[in-house]
Structures are given as C-alpha cells and as structure tokens.
Amino acid sequence: MADVFRLTLAQLNPTVGDLRGNAAKAQAAWEQGRAKGADLVALTEMFITGYQTQDLILKPSFQQAAIAAIHQLAVDCADGPALAIGGPALQEGRLFNAYYILHGGRVTATVQKHHLPNDSLFDEKRLFTSADVHGPFTINGVRIGSPICEDAWHPDVVETLAETGAEILLVPNGSPYHRGKPNLRLNLMISRVVETGLPLVYLNMVGGQDDQVFDGSSMVLNPGGHLVAQLPQFDEHVTQIVFRRTSDGWRADPGEIAEIPPIGEADYRACVLSVADYFAKTGFSKAVLGLSGGIDSAIVAAIAADALGPENVRCVMLPSEFTSAHSLEDAEKCARALGCRLDTVPITAAQKAVGETLAPLFAGTDEGITEENIQSRLRGVMLMAISNKYGEMLLTTGNKSEMAVGYCTIYGDMNGGYNPVKDMYKTRMFLTARWRNENHRDWMKGPAGEVIPERIITKPPSAELRPDQTDQDSLPPYDVLDAILEGLVEREASVAELVAEGFDRDTVKKIEHLLYIAEYKRFQSAPGTRLTQKAFWLDRRYPIANRWRDPSGA
Ligand SMILES: Nc1ncnc2c1ncn2[C@@H]1O[C@H](COP(=O)(O)OP(=O)(O)OC[C@H]2O[C@@H]([n+]3cccc(C(=O)O)c3)[C@H](O)[C@@H]2O)[C@@H](O)[C@H]1O
Ligand SMILES: Nc1ncnc2c1ncn2[C@@H]1O[C@H](COP(=O)(O)OP(=O)(O)OP(=O)(O)O)[C@@H](O)[C@H]1O
Numbered sequence: 001m002a003d004v005f006r007l008t009l010a011q012l013n014p015t016v017g018d019l020r021g022n023a024a025k026a027q028a029a030w031e032q033g034r035a036k037g038a039d040l041v042a043l044t045e046m047f048i049t050g051y052q053t054q055d056l057i058l059k060p061s062f063q064q065a066a067i068a069a070i071h072q073l074a075v076d077c078a079d080g081p082a083l084a085i086g087g088p089a090l091q092e093g094r095l096f097n098a099y100y101i102l103h104g105g106r107v108t109a110t111v112q113k114h115h116l117p118n119d120s121l122f123d124e125k126r127l128f129t130s131a132d133v134h135g136p137f138t139i140n141g142v143r144i145g146s147p148i149c150e151d152a153w154h155p156d157v158v159e160t161l162a163e164t165g166a167e168i169l170l171v172p173n174g175s176p177y178h179r180g181k182p183n184l185r186l187n188l189m190i191s192r193v194v195e196t197g198l199p200l201v202y203l204n205m206v207g208g209q210d211d212q213v214f215d216g217s218s219m220v221l222n223p224g225g226h227l228v229a230q231l232p233q234f235d236e237h238v239t240q241i242v243f244r245r246t247s248d249g250w251r252a253d254p255g256e257i258a259e260i261p262p263i264g265e266a267d268y269r270a271c272v273l274s275v276a277d278y279f280a281k282t283g284f285s286k287a288v289l290g291l292s293g294g295i296d297s298a299i300v301a302a303i304a305a306d307a308l309g310p311e312n313v314r315c316v317m318l319p320s321e322f323t324s325a326h327s328l329e330d331a332e333k334c335a336r337a338l339g340c341r342l343d344t345v346p347i348t349a350a351q352k353a354v355g356e357t358l359a360p361l362f363a364g365t366d367e368g369i370t371e372e373n374i375q376s377r378l379r380g381v382m383l384m385a386i387s388n389k390y391g392e393m394l395l396t397t398g399n400k401s402e403m404a405v406g407y408c409t410i411y412g413d414m415n416g417g418y419n420p421v422k423d424m425y426k427t428r429m430f431l432t433a434r435w436r437n438e439n440h441r442d443w444m445k446g447p448a449g450e451v452i453p454e455r456i457i458t459k460p461p462s463a464e465l466r467p468d469q470t471d472q473d474s475l476p477p478y479d480v481l482d483a484i485l486e487g488l489v490e491r492e493a494s495v496a497e498l499v500a501e502g503f504d505r506d507t508v509k510k511i512e513h514l515l516y517i518a519e520y521k522r523f524q525s526a527p528g529t530r531l532t533q534k535a536f537w538l539d540r541r542y543p544i545a546n547r548w549r550d551p552s553g554a
C-alpha cells in the first residue's frame with residue numbers, strides 16, 4: 001500500500017469548442033505530471049469542451065466529438081499517470097456533466113454531476129440530466145471522491161463520498177468570478193472538510209468566456225480546514241501536491257500560497273483578462289475606441305492597452321463643435337501616457353451634411369436630443385468604418401450606471417463588440433482609475449505611471465453633446481445614483497425600502513422608471529465583463545415590454 005500520492009493540478013484556460021486545442025493542453029499537463037512522477041493529473045470541469053458551452057453541448061455531433069476526444073486522450077496518455085478530465089457523457093440518450101478518469105489507455109471511471117446549478121448565469125438543468133449521487137474511484141490504491149463544482153456547494157454528495165470510503169476529495173470546477181468569490185468558495189470548502197474530516201482539493205479553470213471570467217484560485221485544504229496550498233487567481237498554473245498517509249488519514253504537504261489580490265485589483269484583472277481572451281478566442285488582436293477625454297473611455301483604453309499591448313490599441317478623438325479644449329488635451333495626454341496611437345477625426349463636416357440632409361424633414365422642429373444623438377451616431381459610423389478597414393474590434397465604454405439608466409445612445413456610443421466596464425458602476429470607475437495610476441503589475445502590457453491624467457478623474461463628467469452639458473443635468477449625483485441602483489439592481493429592493501433608507505422618493509421612482517425603460521438598450525448592447533452577481537445579461541433577465549412600477553413607493 002503506497003504511503004505517498006502525487007497529484008498534479010492543472011489550472012488551465014480552455015477554449016469553448018476547441019476540442020483539439022483543449023486536448024493538447026491536457027496532454028501537455030499530463031506530460032508535466034508524468035515527469036514529476038504523478039499518480040494522477042487533474043483538469044477542471046468540462047475541460048475538453050471548454051466552459052460554459054451553453055446550447056452548443058446540445059448538438060449531437062459536438063457531444064460525440066467531445067467524447068471521442070476524451071477516448072483518444074486516454075490512448076495518447078496511456079503510459080504514465082492517470083488523467084482526470086471533465087467532459088460530456090451520454091447514457092441511454094441522456095446527457096451528463098461528467099468527470100472522466102483515464103488510465104492505462106482506457107476510461108476507468110466516470111463520475112457524473114448531481115447538483116446542476118440553475119441560477120444566476122447557470123442553466124444546467126436545460127442542458128444536463130442530474131445523476132444519482134456516486135461513490136469514489138480508485139487510483140493506485142487511493143480512493144478519490146470527486147463532487148463536480150456545484151456538488152461541493154451542498155453537503156450531501158460529499159457526505160455520501162465520505163461514507164462510501166473516499167480518502168481525498170478532488171473537486172473539479174468551472175466557477176466564474178464575481179467580486180468576493182474566492183472567500184465564498186473558501187468558506188464553503190472549509191465546511192465540506194469539517195463535515196467529512198477529509199483533505200480537499202479545489203481545482204478551478206481560468207480564462208474569459210464571453211461575459212464570464214474564470215479566476216482559478218484553486219486551493220488545497222487539510223482536515224481542520226487548514227489552507228496548505230493556494231494557486232494564483234487568474235493565471236494558468238500547473239503544480240504538484242504531495243499527499244502522505246498518516247495514522248489519521250491523508251495529509252497534503254504544505255505547498256505554495258499565492259496571494260489573492262484585493263477586490264479592486266481583482267476586478268481590474270478580470271476586465272483585462274476578459275478583453276484579452278475575448279479577442280484571442282474570437283480571432284482579433286487589435287482594438288479601436290473613441291477616446292473623448294472623459295474617464296470611461298480612458299479606463300477602457302487602459303484596460304485594452306494592458307490586455308492587448310498599447311501598440312494594438314487605436315484611440316480616436318472625434319471632436320465636434322462642443323468638444324472642449326481640455327477634452328482634446330486630456331485625450332492626447334492619456335493616449336501618450338498609455339503609448340497608444342491617437343487619430344483625430346472631426347465629425348463637424350459630417351454633422352453639417354446630416355443636418356442639411358434632414359433639414360427639409362425637420363423644418364419647424366426644435367433642436368434637441370435628436371441632434372445630440374446624431375453626433376454620437378456619427379462617431380459610431382466613423383469608428384465602425386475604422387474597425388472594418390483595419391480589422392480592429394471596437395470597444396464600447398458604457399459603465400454600469402449608464403447602462404442601467406440608458407444614459408447612452410443606441411447605435412451611437414453603444415456601438416461596439418465588447419464592453420469591459422459594463423458591470424462597473426461609475427463610482428467604482430473613479431476608484432479604478434486611481435488604482436491603475438498608482439499600481440503596476442507584471443500581467444499588464446501597458447506602461448506604469450499616471451496613464452489616466454488627473455484632470456480626467458476630477459473634472460465633472462460630460463457627454464459634450466451640447467454646450468456646457470454635464471451628466472448631472474440629467475442624472476442625480478453619481479454617489480446617489482449608484483446607491484439607488486445598488487438597491488434596485490443588486491438587492492432587488494422595493495421603492496419603499498429605499499425611501500425608508502433615506503432616499504428621496506421622486507428620485508428613486510425616476511431611477512426605477514429609467515431602469516425599466518432602458519431594458520431594450522441593454523438587450524441590444526455588447527457583451528461585457530461580469531464582475532457582480534447581478535450583471536446585465538444572464539444574472540438579471542428582465543422583460544423589455546414591462547408596465548410594472550413599484551406601487552410601494554407611491
Ligand atoms: N422599448 C423600446 N424598444 C425599442 N426601441 C425603443 C424603445 N424605446 C425607445 N426606443 C428607441 O430608442 C430611441 C431612443 O434612444 P436613443 O436614440 O439612444 O436616445 P435617448 O435615450 O433619448 O438619448 C440618449 C441619451 O444618452 C445620453 N448620453 C450620455 C452620455 C453619452 C452619450 C453619447 O451618445 O455619447 C449619450 C444623452 O445625453 C441622452 O440623454 C427612440 O427614438 C426609439 O427609436
Ligand atoms: N469627442 C469624442 N471623441 C471620441 N469619442 C467620443 C467623443 N465623445 C464621446 N465619445 C465616445 O462616446 C463614449 C460616451 O461618451 P461619454 O461622455 O459618456 O463618456 P466619456 O467621455 O468617456 O466619460 P465621461 O462621461 O465620464 O466624460 C465615450 O466613452 C467615447 O468612447
């Protein structure tokens with residue numbers, strides 16, 4: 001009976017649909033494990049397909065190709081350690097989210113997921129059948145219990161595994177980031193360890209997938225809930241954990257403890273990683289964006305420079321007659337500090353031409369929001385033309401406060417393929433700008449220093465679509481707006497509750513109304529990085545045609 005068990009953990013970044021690429025990554029990790037004498041090399045939930053696949057996994061040809069790729073991997077990884085990898089399984093026409101154990105050239109065991117997450121951004125009940133609770137599998141004489149992700153968020157699967165003889169728990173995950181998630185997972189996993197008295201390995205994937213960012217942060221806990229290894233957040237990482245048999249069961253040797261960054265840094269990293277992976281996984285390497293001299297576009301430019309490299313980011317200043325001299329200066333200073341190219345494309349001539357073209361139709365009407373929005377739409381036309389011409393994907397810059405109340409022009413500044421700040425409230429945008437100016441990390445491709453000029457952070461936000469306009473002409477101050485939105489969106493609070501918390505009734509009712517009537521804009525908006533548990537798109541799915549207005553605040 002062996003007294004040592006070597007487990008190689010592969011915290012890697014798969015790509016949805018890239019079966020060949022994902023299999024190659026798995027095999028490379030297995031080879032690393034073999035070189036270090038591993039008994040088992042472990043990958044994450046649904047690694048072969050990438051995660052989340054959404055309805056792609058319902059396509060029979062994709063299911064069959066994924067299962068065939070796993071069987072091929074068993075053959076390719078025959079001569080060495082066992083390999084554990086997530087993928088789909090089919091039984092009597094039913095589809096399962098499974099974890100395969102490959103050893104000696106064949107599949108020696110499969111484990112299937114029991115608890116299918118079906119809340120927030122998960123729809124697994126739509127995709128998979130819930131399996132019966134299973135027992136452990138054995139590798140080189142050691143019984144391993146593998147609850148798959150959500151299975152470890154509840155006590156029952158783990159309890160069954162302990163009762164049926166599991167000696168070590170290995171949890172493969174596809175667990176997406178939201179603010180504060182590593183701590184939430186740590187507390188849940190400590191509960192599982194305390195309930196069972198077993199050591200537990202929590203193994204999560206990394207990488208961006210559309211709106212979602214998987215943040216790794218894999219960890220190993222010994223009985224008592226002691227953290228003995230912590231893998232980094234957001235980085236790919238392969239490491240080996242050595243377990244030793246003791247009179248009291250298996251114990252992991254202490255390993256590396258990576259630092260989990262605080263929330264502000266983690267949010268920024270999530271934005272950067274999501275842009276890098278969205279571009280890489282959709283086949284783009286270059287970005288374009290409108291740089292206005294305001295804070296939103298400055299932060300998006302910094303995120304893009306950090307994700308893609310400043311040389312791959314084109315900033316475009318598109319001044320109109322209302323663009324102030326300080327906006328021109330600030331945009332220029334920001335692009336220079338970031339090391340990005342800046343082009344200047346005035347929209348005045350195009351604006352005049354559109355005005356003249358529409359003049360007969362608009363004769364006798366007052367100038368107003370229509371003319372303001374034409375400027376925004378002309379910028380959208382120019383930016384998409386540059387995108388088409390040079391193959392640079394357009395980034396759009398609307399923060400969560402603007403997206404919530406519709407303070408953005410549809411088919412105008414909302415144009416774009418991806419929005420890294422879609423889930424970041426305006427009050428956090430200011431903190432993010434300051435944080436980026438004061439910090440630099442080795443994962444940032446952009447330069448260190450004050451990349452967002454101080455004046456951009458301190459001046460009053462303005463859309464500059466008419467003379468002397470500021471955002472506060474149309475909206476309450478951002479600290480008030482964001483606090484109300486935090487209530488209405490993140491907490492689903494009623495109007496009466498917010499009034500009881502001290503907010504002005506009329507203001508709350510106005511924001512509630514704007515929130516509901518802007519649903520159509522969000523429905524047509526670009527995907528963007530998910531940072532909270534109430535991101536617009538999958539976490540919060542509201543109807544577009546909606547007459548509900550909360551009577552509790554009347
Ligand atoms: N339920 C619904 N389903 C489908 N479409 C609907 C709709 N309700 C209105 N619409 C359509 O939407 C149009 C109104 O939306 P939209 O055209 O966006 O125009 P709107 O929302 O009226 O105006 C844009 C707002 O964004 C502000 N803003 C802030 C910051 C920057 C920028 C910028 O552009 O740089 C703009 C600007 O000051 C203004 O308050 C209607 O004319 C109608 O065609
Ligand atoms: N003069 C401009 N040149 C280039 N892009 C512009 C210009 N004005 C607006 N845009 C684009 O439209 C977006 C929306 O404008 P908005 O005024 O809301 O944002 P901002 O200027 O970046 O930030 P803030 O509102 O805080 O000043 C900008 O982020 C930018 O991408």
Ligand SMILES: NC(=O)CC[C@H](N)C(=O)O
Nearest residue numbers: 117149150153174175176
């Ligand atoms: N893939 C899963 O089962 C993940 C579910 C779990 N609630 C998480 O977010 O981590």
